[in-house]
Amino acid sequence: MIELFLDNPAIFGGFLFVLGLLVGSFLNVVIHRIPKMMEHQFRQECQLIDAPIDAITPPSTTYNLVVPRSACPSCGHAIGALENIPVISYLVLRGRCKACETQISPRYPMVELLCATLTTIAGLHFGVTIAAIAAIMLTWALIALVFIDADTYLLPDSITLPLLWLGLLFNLNNLFVPLDQAVIGAIAGYLVLWAVYWLFKLATGKEGMGYGDFKLLAALGAWFGWQALPSIILLSSISGAVIGIALAILAKRGMGKPMPFGPYLGIAGWLTLLIGGSLQQLLFSGVAT
Incomplete structure (x- = not known):
C-alpha cells in the first residue's frame, strides 16, 4: 500500500x-x-x-x-x-x-x-510519512474545535488536552520541532493568554476569553514550538479583528457581542502547520530591519 x-x-x-x-x-x-x-x-x-x-x-x-x-x-x-x-x-x-x-x-x-x-x-x-499522519490528526481536531467554539463558545478539554499531549509525543523525535522547544511552547502558550486574561480582567472587571483558549494555544505550542507562538497570536488576532468587524457590520450584531477566539487560533494553527516558516517571515519581516 x-x-x-x-x-x-x-x-x-x-x-x-x-x-x-x-x-x-x-x-x-x-x-x-x-x-x-x-x-x-x-x-x-x-x-x-x-x-x-x-x-x-x-x-x-x-x-x-x-x-x-x-x-x-x-x-x-x-x-x-x-x-x-x-x-x-x-x-x-x-x-x-x-x-x-x-x-x-x-x-x-x-x-x-x-x-x-x-x-x-x-x-x-x-x-x-509519519508527519502526514500527525498533520491529518491535527487537522481533524482543529476542524472540530473551530466549529464547536463557533457554535457554543466552548473548547472541550476532551479535544484540547489530548491534542497537547499528542504534540509532545510526536515531537519526541523532533518531528516538527525539537522536544525542548515543544515543551517550552506548551508552557508559554498557556501562560501568554492566561496573563492577557488576567490583565484584561483586572483592568475591566470582565473576562475577555475562556480557559479553553489557553489550552488550545498551549497545544499549538506543543506542536510547533515557542517560536511559532508570536505569529499564531498575531495572525489569529488580525483575522479575528477583521472578521469580527465585518460580522458586526454585515450582520448588525453590534461590537459588544462576544466573539469566540478559538476559530481564529485554529485557522492560524493550521496555516502554521503548512507554511509556518514563511508565515513568520511574512509577519515579522520588518521587525529585524
Missing part, C-alpha cells in the same frame, strides 16, 4: 479525499454531540452537589458519540446507512429528511467537504 501511494500521488490524494469525507461525517457528530455531552455531565455533577446520594437518579438514556443513532431532530426518523454517505446522500435527498422532508442544514456536507479538502492538502504536503 505504501509503495502504491509513493508511486501514484493521484491515488494517494484520492484516498486522502475519501478518508476526509468519511471522517468529516463523523466530525459532524462530534461537533453536535460533545457540547451536549458536556452539558449532561455538568447537570449530573450539579445533581451530585445539590441532592443526597440516595436521591440521585441515573440518566435514563445513554448519550455519547456512538449511541443513540443519528436521527432527524424534527420527526425522529433514524438515519440509515444509505442516508449517511457523505455529501452524496445530501445531494440525493436534495437536502431534506427522507421521512418528513424538513430541510437539512447545508453545514453537514460543508464540514465533510472541508475535512476532505484539508486532509488531502495536509497529506500531500507531507507525503507518505
Whole structure:
C-alpha cells in the first residue's frame, strides 16, 4: 500500500479525499454531540452537589458519540446507512429528511467537504510519512474545535488536552520541532493568554476569553514550538479583528457581542502547520530591519 501511494500521488490524494469525507461525517457528530455531552455531565455533577446520594437518579438514556443513532431532530426518523454517505446522500435527498422532508442544514456536507479538502492538502504536503499522519490528526481536531467554539463558545478539554499531549509525543523525535522547544511552547502558550486574561480582567472587571483558549494555544505550542507562538497570536488576532468587524457590520450584531477566539487560533494553527516558516517571515519581516 505504501509503495502504491509513493508511486501514484493521484491515488494517494484520492484516498486522502475519501478518508476526509468519511471522517468529516463523523466530525459532524462530534461537533453536535460533545457540547451536549458536556452539558449532561455538568447537570449530573450539579445533581451530585445539590441532592443526597440516595436521591440521585441515573440518566435514563445513554448519550455519547456512538449511541443513540443519528436521527432527524424534527420527526425522529433514524438515519440509515444509505442516508449517511457523505455529501452524496445530501445531494440525493436534495437536502431534506427522507421521512418528513424538513430541510437539512447545508453545514453537514460543508464540514465533510472541508475535512476532505484539508486532509488531502495536509497529506500531500507531507507525503507518505509519519508527519502526514500527525498533520491529518491535527487537522481533524482543529476542524472540530473551530466549529464547536463557533457554535457554543466552548473548547472541550476532551479535544484540547489530548491534542497537547499528542504534540509532545510526536515531537519526541523532533518531528516538527525539537522536544525542548515543544515543551517550552506548551508552557508559554498557556501562560501568554492566561496573563492577557488576567490583565484584561483586572483592568475591566470582565473576562475577555475562556480557559479553553489557553489550552488550545498551549497545544499549538506543543506542536510547533515557542517560536511559532508570536505569529499564531498575531495572525489569529488580525483575522479575528477583521472578521469580527465585518460580522458586526454585515450582520448588525453590534461590537459588544462576544466573539469566540478559538476559530481564529485554529485557522492560524493550521496555516502554521503548512507554511509556518514563511508565515513568520511574512509577519515579522520588518521587525529585524
